[in-house]
Amino acid sequence: xxxxxxxxxxxxxxxxxxxxxxxxxxxxxxxxxxxxxxxxxxxxxxxxxxxxxxxxxxxxxxxxxxxxxxxxxxxxxxxxxxxxxxxxxxxxxxxxxxxxxxxxxxxxxxxxxxxxxxxxxxxxxxxxxxxxxxxxxxxxxxxxxxxxxxxxxxxxxxxxxxxxxxxxxxxxxxxxxxxxxxxxxxxxxxxxxxxxxxxxxxxxxxxxxxxxxxxxxxxxxxxxxxxxxxxxxxxxxxxxxxxxxxxxxxxxxxxxxxxxxxxxxxxxxxxxxxxxxxxxxxxxxxxxxxxxxxxx
Amino acid sequence: xxxxxxxxxxxxxxxxxxxxxxxxxxxxxxxxxxxxxxxxxxxxxxxxxxxxxxxxxxxxxxxxxxxxxxxxxxxxxxxxxxxxxxxxxxxxxxxxxxxxxxxxxxxxxxxxxxxxxxxxxxxxxxxxxxxxxxxxxxxxxxxxxxxxxxxxxxxxxxxxxxxxxxxxxxxxxxxxxxxxxxxxxxxxxxxxxxxxxxxxxxxxxxxxxxxxxxxxxxxxxxxxxxxxxxxxxxxxxxxxxxxxxxxxxxxxxxxxxxxxxxxxxxxxxxxxxxxxxxxxxxxxxxxxxxxxxxxxxxxxxxxxxx
Numbered sequence: 001x002x003x004x005x006x007x008x009x010x011x012x013x014x015x016x017x018x019x020x021x022x023x024x025x026x027x028x029x030x031x032x033x034x035x036x037x038x039x040x041x042x043x044x045x046x047x048x049x050x051x052x053x054x055x056x057x058x059x060x061x062x063x064x065x066x067x068x069x070x071x072x073x074x075x076x077x078x079x080x081x082x083x084x085x086x087x088x089x090x091x092x093x094x095x096x097x098x099x100x101x102x103x104x105x106x107x108x109x110x111x112x113x114x115x116x117x118x119x120x121x122x123x124x125x126x127x128x129x130x131x132x133x134x135x136x137x138x139x140x141x142x143x144x145x146x147x148x149x150x151x152x153x154x155x156x157x158x159x160x161x162x163x164x165x166x167x168x169x170x171x172x173x174x175x176x177x178x179x180x181x182x183x184x185x186x187x188x189x190x191x192x193x194x195x196x197x198x199x200x201x202x203x204x205x206x207x208x209x210x211x212x213x214x215x216x217x218x219x220x221x222x223x224x225x226x227x228x229x230x231x232x233x234x235x236x237x238x239x240x241x242x243x244x245x246x247x248x249x250x251x252x253x254x255x256x257x258x259x260x261x262x263x264x265x266x267x268x269x270x271x272x273x274x275x276x277x278x279x280x281x282x283x284x285x286x287x288x289x290x291x292x293x294x295x296x
Numbered sequence: 297x298x299x300x301x302x303x304x305x306x307x308x309x310x311x312x313x314x315x316x317x318x319x320x321x322x323x324x325x326x327x328x329x330x331x332x333x334x335x336x337x338x339x340x341x342x343x344x345x346x347x348x349x350x351x352x353x354x355x356x357x358x359x360x361x362x363x364x365x366x367x368x369x370x371x372x373x374x375x376x377x378x379x380x381x382x383x384x385x386x387x388x389x390x391x392x393x394x395x396x397x398x399x400x401x402x403x404x405x406x407x408x409x410x411x412x413x414x415x416x417x418x419x420x421x422x423x424x425x426x427x428x429x430x431x432x433x434x435x436x437x438x439x440x441x442x443x444x445x446x447x448x449x450x451x452x453x454x455x456x457x458x459x460x461x462x463x464x465x466x467x468x469x470x471x472x473x474x475x476x477x478x479x480x481x482x483x484x485x486x487x488x489x490x491x492x493x494x495x496x497x498x499x500x501x502x503x504x505x506x507x508x509x510x511x512x513x514x515x516x517x518x519x520x521x522x523x524x525x526x527x528x529x530x531x532x533x534x535x536x537x538x539x540x541x542x543x544x545x546x547x548x549x550x551x552x553x554x555x556x557x558x559x560x561x562x563x564x565x566x567x568x569x570x571x572x573x574x575x576x577x578x579x580x581x582x583x584x585x586x587x588x589x590x591x592x593x594x595x596x597x598x599x600x601x602x
Contacts, residue, residue, distance in 0.1 A: 188479045188480040190477045190479060276299075
């Protein structure tokens, strides 16, 4: 096992503390315009963006942070500490530390509610938002992921039944391998799966279970927030996504007027599997959002 | 889909055979990427061309025996002289007066001969994991008869190649790509291999005609252009097959410890940065510096430079 090496080092790292919970952040690049790459879920951490940061940091100031429950952030033991409202406060605190007043953000999957709250409630500061396979209840979830019993002991844990508190306690790695196998259905994804499992193991099943019980945004709240979005929006959706149904991106675009980028033959994580394509998309989108803007 | 498409491509005729070339144009010195061993072809450079062509003019061609070039059946069509002649015809056709020649593995002798016999055409010579001497680890497998079972170096067996070419490619891909996360490179290697056949490959290997060690070292001593020798510090091609050449030619030897054997495919960034530094140093008439890839997983040990 070799030490991981990084193509670019942060210009600054630090922690913010909010109500006794610490969040670790990193800032890359000297650009005048800020890009915020949100952590998708506590199953992973900021290294999820490893293929974006080195390129985008040449063009922007890139801000990343680890979610509570993974990476170098704290692992609070109460479910209420994982509420999305607190994530908003933490994100704003990180941006304060980074001296970023205005930003474009990228939100993958379960980060969508956080991005939605930021964009709707801090509209003057959000220059644009790019959503990837948004985990918002705009269309029915995949049948195989619907009606999963997270709490009960089950006779067997096949497929998505592995999303179960008891299974996580016994074989969290088994869940991580299954989960990342679904994230990366494209061939030649062994490295991405290995990375994802490794980052997942920096957290734990017990911690991740707290996020499952955390309060969520309801459908009405989601629609209310979507109706208030003002910034330029873009949504990507892979047609071979095995976590989020393929009609989700179009539904998001219908509800918001976002630019829709449908990716043929692509699964859940285009950033990791098609980084060059994805990075160019983010750069082009962010430059368009910032056009006319001179600095942070 | 390719990250970069050729600006010019076509066939030249050499010795009555059609040889396919591609030119990635640039107002800069030319890198001539020589063809690899005949189970592969010019697409072996797919990880190198898009990067290198931003900095240099890059010329590739398919070696006789695979790709879009013809496949003669006699071993005598595959000698170093023939590959050298193909390279010169491709250079003439593309108005390439001089080139920095990059050559990989068992075709290294073709690059060495090109540089020694035609010094006015070769501005520099980069030998990547050169396989210059006949005393290779798998030479024994080449000489043995049919076996019941083939794995590892034992797969380099002409009987297996001729009777079950896909089985050879499958077995050899495991030798070439022992590292995790090589599924794409393995798939490419097998696909390129399936573009030719076992009889052609056996003929091409017979025609390689490894000169005696002493002859190779004499050629090394006659080299006049800048040269760099890389080796992967991997048991398949031990450093000793390269260090003698580096020493005899007075060239630096860069060892990528623990990688390989197919570093050009599996760690293209390491190869690309090395080739860029080599070519830049020739253009700028300065000493090269090969120390910069010392990452935890790519340790470049440099010998022969003060």
